[in-house]
Amino acid sequence: MQAYVLRRLLAVVPVLLGLTVIVFLIMTLIPGDPATAILGSYATPENVDRLNKQLGLDKPLVQQYFIWLGNLLQGDFGRSYSLNRPVLDEVMERFSATLILAGTSLLLCTLWGVLIGIWTAARQYGWVDKILTLVVLVGLSVPSFWLGLLLILAFAVQLRWLPASGMFAVYGGGDLADLLKHLVLPAVTLSVVATGVIARLTRSAMLEVLRQDFIRTARAKGVSELKVLYGHAFKAALVTIIPVIGVQAGFVLGGAVYIETVFQWPGVGRMLVQAISQRDILLVQGGVIVVAASYVLFNLLADLAQSWLDPRIKT
Amino acid sequence: MRTAGIKPALALLFRNRLAGLGAIVLSLVVAICLMAPLLPVPDPDVTDPANRLLRPLAKGHLLGTDHLGRDLLARLIWGTLLSLAVGISASIIAAVVGSGIGITAGYFGGRTDNFIMRGVDMLMAFPYILLALAIVAVLGPGLLNALYAVAVVNIPFFARNIRGATVSIAHREFVDAARLSGMGDWRIVWHEILPNVLPVIAIAMSTTVGWMILETAGLSFLGLGSQPPQADLGSMLGEGRKLLISAPHASIVPGAMIFVIVMSINLLGDGVRDALDPRLRSGALSRPAPVTRIERTKIANLAPSDHLLSVNGLATHFEVGERVYKAVGGVDLAINPGECLGIIGESGSGKSVTALSLLGLVASPPGVIKAGSVHLNGEDLLAADYETLRVVRGGKVAYIFQDPLATLHPLYTIGVQLAEAIRCHRPLSAQEAHNEAIDLLSRVQIPNAAARSRNYPHEMSGGMRQRVGIAMALANDPELIIADEPTTALDVTVQAQILALLDGLRHERNLALIFITHDFGVVAQMCDQVAVMYAGRIVETGTTTEILSDPAHPYTARLMQCVPELGGGRRTLMSIPGLPPALDDLPTGCAFAERCDRARNDCSEAPLDLAAITKSRSVRCLYPGEAA
Numbered sequence A: 001m002q003a004y005v006l007r008r009l010l011a012v013v014p015v016l017l018g019l020t021v022i023v024f025l026i027m028t029l030i031p032g033d034p035a036t037a038i039l040g041s042y043a044t045p046e047n048v049d050r051l052n053k054q055l056g057l058d059k060p061l062v063q064q065y066f067i068w069l070g071n072l073l074q075g076d077f078g079r080s081y082s083l084n085r086p087v088l089d090e091v092m093e094r095f096s097a098t099l100i101l102a103g104t105s106l107l108l109c110t111l112w113g114v115l116i117g118i119w120t121a122a123r124q125y126g127w128v129d130k131i132l133t134l135v136v137l138v139g140l141s142v143p144s145f146w147l148g149l150l151l152i153l154a155f156a157v158q159l160r161w162l163p164a165s166g167m168f169a170v171y172g173g174g175d176l177a178d179l180l181k182h183l184v185l186p187a188v189t190l191s192v193v194a195t196g197v198i199a200r201l202t203r204s205a206m207l208e209v210l211r212q213d214f215i216r217t218a219r220a221k222g223v224s225e226l227k228v229l230y231g232h233a234f235k236a237a238l239v240t241i242i243p244v245i246g247v248q249a250g251f252v253l254g255g256a257v258y259i260e261t262v263f264q265w266p267g268v269g270r271m272l273v274q275a276i277s278q279r280d281i282l283l284v285q286g287g288v289i290v291v292a293a294s295y296v297l298f299n300l301l302a303d304l305a306q307s308w309l310d311p312r313i314k315t
Numbered sequence B: 001m002r003t004a005g006i007k008p009a010l011a012l013l014f015r016n017r018l019a020g021l022g023a024i025v026l027s028l029v030v031a032i033c034l035m036a037p038l039l040p041v042p043d044p045d046v047t048d049p050a051n052r053l054l055r056p057l058a059k060g061h062l063l064g065t066d067h068l069g070r071d072l073l074a075r076l077i078w079g080t081l082l083s084l085a086v087g088i089s090a091s092i093i094a095a096v097v098g099s100g101i102g103i104t105a106g107y108f109g110g111r112t113d114n115f116i117m118r119g120v121d122m123l124m125a126f127p128y129i130l131l132a133l134a135i136v137a138v139l140g141p142g143l144l145n146a147l148y149a150v151a152v153v154n155i156p157f158f159a160r161n162i163r164g165a166t167v168s169i170a171h172r173e174f175v176d177a178a179r180l181s182g183m184g185d186w187r188i189v190w191h192e193i194l195p196n197v198l199p200v201i202a203i204a205m206s207t208t209v210g211w212m213i214l215e216t217a218g219l220s221f222l223g224l225g226s227q228p229p230q231a232d233l234g235s236m237l238g239e240g241r242k243l244l245i246s247a248p249h250a251s252i253v254p255g256a257m258i259f260v261i262v263m264s265i266n267l268l269g270d271g272v273r274d275a276l277d278p279r280l281r282s283g284a285l286s287r288p289a290p291v292t293r294i295e296r297t298k299i300a301n302l303a304p305s306d307h308l309l310s311v312n313g314l315a316t317h318f319e320v321g322e323r324v325y326k327a328v329g330g331v332d333l334a335i336n337p338g339e340c341l342g343i344i345g346e347s348g349s350g351k352s353v354t355a356l357s358l359l360g361l362v363a364s365p366p367g368v369i370k371a372g373s374v375h376l377n378g379e380d381l382l383a384a385d386y387e388t389l390r391v392v393r394g395g396k397v398a399y400i401f402q403d404p405l406a407t408l409h410p411l412y413t414i415g416v417q418l419a420e421a422i423r424c425h426r427p428l429s430a431q432e433a434h435n436e437a438i439d440l441l442s443r444v445q446i447p448n449a450a451a452r453s454r455n456y457p458h459e460m461s462g463g464m465r466q467r468v469g470i471a472m473a474l475a476n477d478p479e480l481i482i483a484d485e486p487t488t489a490l491d492v493t494v495q496a497q498i499l500a501l502l503d504g505l506r507h508e509r510n511l512a513l514i515f516i517t518h519d520f521g522v523v524a525q526m527c528d529q530v531a532v533m534y535a536g537r538i539v540e541t542g543t544t545t546e547i548l549s550d551p552a553h554p555y556t557a558r559l560m561q562c563v564p565e566l567g568g569g570r571r572t573l574m575s576i577p578g579l580p581p582a583l584d585d586l587p588t589g590c591a592f593a594e595r596c597d598r599a600r601n602d603c604s605e606a607p608l609d610l611a612a613i614t615k616s617r618s619v620r621c622l623y624p625g626e627a628a
């Protein structure tokens, strides 16, 4: 088991490196002069020259990459010109807000998705199955940014139950109750699509497992149907469900971009959109790296959870 | 082959009403959009500040106007056209490039494959939308750039799926044949591989097209896609959002349009997938119910027998679509305590289905019990409610299955599985059940039972696993054990040990044992009585000694010839020439006639009865061997 964990941990290193390579390539392939892109079109030629030197852009590409990577590893993600502060500080502050939102959504969609999935599998082709399957399809097809607006109209404008926005900083400001109040609408909206995906997968995984011989064995032993479903079938289905939850973390982190914009949540996603409009390339780069890395780590966790559940994987 | 598959696939697509609905809505939307220049709607870009933010149903503006007084209906139609065009183009780009990459990797394999797939994995390590954002960040906002970004992000998905499909056919006979005939790689890819992976590409497209429309709309919504005055649905929504409270219709309408489009595409896509996925078509993905469906038309009305178990006229069919496979076509059996009854036959003869029918364990759908009764101690199990049946399962009647690696739960230790079997029937504490489980394990001669109880099934040898299977059957001191080819997966020495163990337990506990096998050697060693099954029916039955010394049915004789040496033979049957009849198209007369060398014309004319030839044996044959 320990050997397995170590192997998985080591396997993450090349993925993270590859990730930085891709980000580096995308960013250096910017058509035109990166220094101009970073400084904006009003920059003086002297400033552009200085920044080019500073960024090491006069050196060969490979060397540039290693210098850049070395800086990253020391926590130097550069300085955001639009905010005039270190990129890493800004990103980390924003990222914590995104984590709260995305984490809550992931929890919600896992819970709902799995429950709906089991429920529909247990009643395959019954009316519950048909209705829920349709609901899931609606969830998969609805644009989350539009759903967010509808929810704002309903719950913030019409009913006045919940605030539409106004989350300015996660720390300081309001207390926990205030945070939760602001969290409900965006978290629910964000979880809708992933719920659909997880529900569908759970349903098919359950159906797949329910046809296995060991389910027949359980029934032949006299295990009650409820236990067959939750104790035997679901446990086996979890092995396929867990990696998908890992993948959904990516959808939730990505979808946060829309939701944060709609609800003006002070997260990394909204920061990215603003940074792109202002062509603040270093800020985009920092945000992308941090979010992508956290996604890789989350998938690592899912992997480890899966191996903990399935004794066949460890060897 | 391919043309044969298309018709039923289309039929299935249209049988799926939701998919049909999706198709209709989608074609309607597309048709309206394509006719946009001909429709009597105002120019979508003409502003009219006097009439800004008109509500829907206003005069001359069916859907009202936006903040610049532009007609929303016109903008909606043009925006829809743009969104559709962008989403579909992105999906085509992703499909072409992704499939190219996937086929290359899958067809050439080796290092090419490795290198490409590593890259694809890297791209997939990014959260979906994030990568698109990074690309837009570099290219700058704009509709075309958003299109590229969304296409690029979807390439890995296609590459991975198409690669998988390619790998699975890259070494089939027809591809090898083409290679041997000197066809070049690219021609093989074009003529042999591509046509065969097209369904996979179609499925992948149907899954992603909706997504891509959503994503491009999303980027426009964020202001990173289409730039004013050009407007797709996403940017209309983005603009409308700023007036959410004063003019909600300006954002609700375009969003609803996106939803309608994506929903109908997804409905249609699901239909396409259902139609193209052979597993769905065959109903193989159905969930087996807890009890086999029972639709008995005939129930033999018998005087109560004093047998432990008596089966009368049992018929079990598999109903797959229009076809009916008569797996078991009227079987009678009886067994008393301490007896061992062997049921023997080739695979597909119905012996396992008979055994599973007794406690309603035949997977259903597609299994249905159509006739007969199963009396245990005088009670008809086929008429019993679920709870009664559950108590009998593993209580009075227990099963031992063939392959314990597949029949034991892979994620629970065997100790836990045994304890569960015990606690299903007796109210013991977890600790007591665990102790008893260890007892059971030592009773089936598993050394170090306590330590072994913590093993998972995959950590044990085949023989040990089958001992666990036996221990599980013994857990609640059953009266009858049904062993379904319990030694087939084992090698000869282990087989002998397991048989000896079962035989010992039978005598020690006065167990009744139904032993299902295709090996006469095993029957000779274990059973008092034998029933020989062929095509779902018993063709000969009697005491083991009688039948072994003098088989009456030609099929029995053939089966016996297949065992080189009693008890020691390989378990795989040497095959009998010819094939058993199709179970969905059984002949009227003798089912064995096709393969029988004694067959005469009248054999195939009328149904045959299982007729007694001596006091203890019966045979279903017009010209039985000289047994009498």
Ligand code: SF4
Residues within 6 Å of the ligand: B553, B554, B555, B590, B591, B592, B593, B594, B596, B597, B598, B599, B600, B603, B620, B621, B622, B623, B624
């Ligand atoms: S009935 Fe005729 S065909 Fe059938 S087994 Fe007997 S002899 Fe052969």
